[in-house]
Amino acid sequence: MRAVVVYAWARSAAGAIVHADGGVEWRHARPVAGEDDPAAVAAALAVAGPDGDVVGLTLGDADASWALARGAARAVRVTDAPASDDEGVTAAVIAAGVRSVADVDVVVVGDSEEHPGVAAAVGARLGWPVVAGVVSAAPSGAGIEAVRRAGDVQETVVVTCPAVLGVAAEGAESRTPGMKEQLAARKRPVVTTTLAELGVDTLPAAVVAGGTRLPEQARTRVFEGEPEQTARQLVAALRAEGVL
Amino acid sequence: MSDDTWLLAAAGTHLKGAVAAARAAGGRVTVLAVGPRELADAAAAAAPDEVRWLETADDQPAEAWAAALAAEVAAAAPHVVLAPSDPASRTLLAAAAVPLGAALLTRVLTVRSQDDALVVDRSSLGGAVVETLTVQGPLAAVLEDADDAPPAAAPATVAPLAPAGAPVPMQVKREPLPGAAAGIRDAARVVSVGRGLRSKDDLALLDGLLAALGAELACSMPVADDLGWVPKERYVGRSGQHIAPRLYLALGISGMPQHLEGVRDAKVVAAVNNDPAAPIFRTADYGVVGDLYEVVPALVAALAE
Numbered sequence: 001m002r003a004v005v006v007y008a009w010a011r012s013a014a015g016a017i018v019h020a021d022g023g024v025e026w027r028h029a030r031p032v033a034g035e036d037d038p039a040a041v042a043a044a045l046a047v048a049g050p051d052g053d054v055v056g057l058t059l060g061d062a063d064a065s066w067a068l069a070r071g072a073a074r075a076v077r078v079t080d081a082p083a084s085d086d087e088g089v090t091a092a093v094i095a096a097g098v099r100s101v102a103d104v105d106v107v108v109v110g111d112s113e114e115h116p117g118v119a120a121a122v123g124a125r126l127g128w129p130v131v132a133g134v135v136s137a138a139p140s141g142a143g144i145e146a147v148r149r150a151g152d153v154q155e156t157v158v159v160t161c162p163a164v165l166g167v168a169a170e171g172a173e174s175r176t177p178g179m180k181e182q183l184a185a186r187k188r189p190v191v192t193t194t195l196a197e198l199g200v201d202t203l204p205a206a207v208v209a210g211g212t213r214l215p216e217q218a219r220t221r222v223f224e225g226e227p228e229q230t231a232r233q234l235v236a237a238l239r240a241e242g243v244l
Numbered sequence: 245m246s247d248d249t250w251l252l253a254a255a256g257t258h259l260k261g262a263v264a265a266a267r268a269a270g271g272r273v274t275v276l277a278v279g280p281r282e283l284a285d286a287a288a289a290a291a292p293d294e295v296r297w298l299e300t301a302d303d304q305p306a307e308a309w310a311a312a313l314a315a316e317v318a319a320a321a322p323h324v325v326l327a328p329s330d331p332a333s334r335t336l337l338a339a340a341a342v343p344l345g346a347a348l349l350t351r352v353l354t355v356r357s358q359d360d361a362l363v364v365d366r367s368s369l370g371g372a373v374v375e376t377l378t379v380q381g382p383l384a385a386v387l388e389d390a391d392d393a394p395p396a397a398a399p400a401t402v403a404p405l406a407p408a409g410a411p412v413p414m415q416v417k418r419e420p421l422p423g424a425a426a427g428i429r430d431a432a433r434v435v436s437v438g439r440g441l442r443s444k445d446d447l448a449l450l451d452g453l454l455a456a457l458g459a460e461l462a463c464s465m466p467v468a469d470d471l472g473w474v475p476k477e478r479y480v481g482r483s484g485q486h487i488a489p490r491l492y493l494a495l496g497i498s499g500m501p502q503h504l505e506g507v508r509d510a511k512v513v514a515a516v517n518n519d520p521a522a523p524i525f526r527t528a529d530y531g532v533v534g535d536l537y538e539v540v541p542a543l544v545a546a547l548a549e
């Protein structure tokens with residue numbers, strides 16, 4: 001099976017600084033691998049199987065070798081992909097990148113908390129079925145078996161290929177590639193392409209960003225001082241809330 | 245394009261908050277419920293103007309209908325289509341956005357019309373800021389799940405929907421989540437420990453507090469996963485349990501977004517942490533700055549008063 005794994009398609013929230021006035025400074029605006037991307041690579045490798053082929057797909061000036069060091073055989077990088085607020089636009093670029101790879105059976109996208117629309121929108125653009133919120137996946141006959149959770153229920157979804165999976169990480173990456181894997185990754189091929197080559201129209205943006213502010217949520221009531229006193233204050237507050 | 249708002253719902257959670265957001269977006273509010281009868285009834289109880297219901301087979305995920313429903317939504321041409329954040333609902337939404345020619349935004353808090361445009365507030369950077377965006381043309385928005393307020397109006401009627409298109413072949417098998425029976429899921433009060441606890445033996449320190457509160461014990465992921473001090477089915481968060489107790493008391497937990505996601509629906513969150521700058525003091529309802537080894541016995545004493 002041939003899997004395309006999409007990674008590092010969003011700006012890193014960790015690189016953003018929030019100022020006291022609610023303004024945001026993007027110090028490292030470049031896309032970096034997301035929290036869910038390692039799990040997406042793992043799922044792509046699992047679905048492709050030992051004889052399969054995993055192709056990385058990334059956007060902007062991200063480090064294409066990131067997925068290569070984790071087991072992808074080659075990568076495609078769309079160099080001039082815009083950082084868009086419209087997740088449909090991001091997905092359209094990703095879908096065009098997927099179409100540039102022949103005979104793809106499955107696309108795996110990190111199902112990010114910050115951008116929960118992208119994986120599903122990639123499927124919508126390709127016209128392929130989507131399973132989002134996936135925690136693990138495996139090949140099953142001519143298709144894929146994907147596991148996810150919904151409340152107290154575990155769902156095992158079987159879908160025929162081609163299909164798109166949105167994979168959510170369950171924890172931090174357990175093992176990062178060593179020096180040997182990183183050196184091997186640098187020898188693997190990376191094809192660079194552009195929106196024009198992919199035939200993606202750059203339409204005027206329908207979404208215009210108008211600034212940020214701090215959320216006006218109720219502030220935490222914080223008690224400071226001697227433990228006997230703060231404990232009494234907390235217990236009194238919880239009694240008043242009626243939760244004891 | 246009409247001035248109406250549609251809400252695509254494949255799961256029964258957070259529907260009242262979602263219908264309230266749809267009301268604010270304007271026009272006639274239609275919920276498209278995709279799933280069993282109980283889902284359609286839950287949607288009706290949230291008091292939209294109407295519910296269109298597509299019944300799915302027991303072993304059929306709602307997403308099997310994504311393309312067929314997208315065509316139905318596009319034919320109605322609402323100016324705003326919303327969905328709660330569960331995976332199936334947002335998959336239906338993303339599919340509808342394409343034929344509708346709609347921009348797709350996520351983590352959306354509110355949508356309102358202003359001067360022929362839509363003004364959207366959304367949560368960004370894990371909730372650290374609210375971003376305002378202006379959208380020209382139709383909008384598809386995944387909502388940030390909001391607290392369910394009781395609806396102001398009578399339940400809507402439910403009319404069946406028979407899409408022209410066919411579903412794609414997809415099957416789902418549902419089974420109880422391993423570990424879902426853990427006592428913390430139904431507990432009214434939960435006391436949870438994080439890496440602020442220094443050793444497994446120190447869990448004994450919590451016994452008195454658990455008894456005084458009638459609470460169940462939970463923990464952060466590293467306490468169960470890395471340290472193995474507490475059974476895995478008791479850790480709370482994005483990849484652990486999602487619980488909705490009346491009181492969630494976090495002891496020595498820093499308050500990372502992945503952890504707090506599991507207690508979003510708790511009524512009151514209180515935290516004890518010795519670092520006044522701990523992120524949990526930005527999101528909890530109540531906080532005590534102090535050493536949990538001193539505050540816990542003091543809490544037991546205060547509860548006995």
Ligand SMILES: Cc1cc2nc3c(=O)[nH]c(=O)nc-3n(C[C@H](O)[C@H](O)[C@H](O)COP(=O)(O)OP(=O)(O)OC[C@H]3O[C@@H](n4cnc5c(N)ncnc54)[C@H](O)[C@@H]3O)c2cc1C
Pocket residue numbers: 035036169170171172173437438439440441463464465466467479480481482483484495496497498499500501502503506516517518519522534535536537
């Ligand atoms: C994809 C992904 C998914 C994840 N899913 C989850 C999840 O589901 N659940 C989860 O919990 N985590 C999850 N995590 C991990 C999460 O990011 C945090 O690392 C974790 O929640 C931190 O646990 P903690 O608060 O116990 O530890 P820490 O972050 O180390 O915090 C310990 C806190 O204890 C305080 N402290 C220390 N000593 C004392 C004392 N004597 N008295 C009082 N306070 C003290 C410190 O000030 C500190 O704030 C996930 C991470 C990733 C990347």
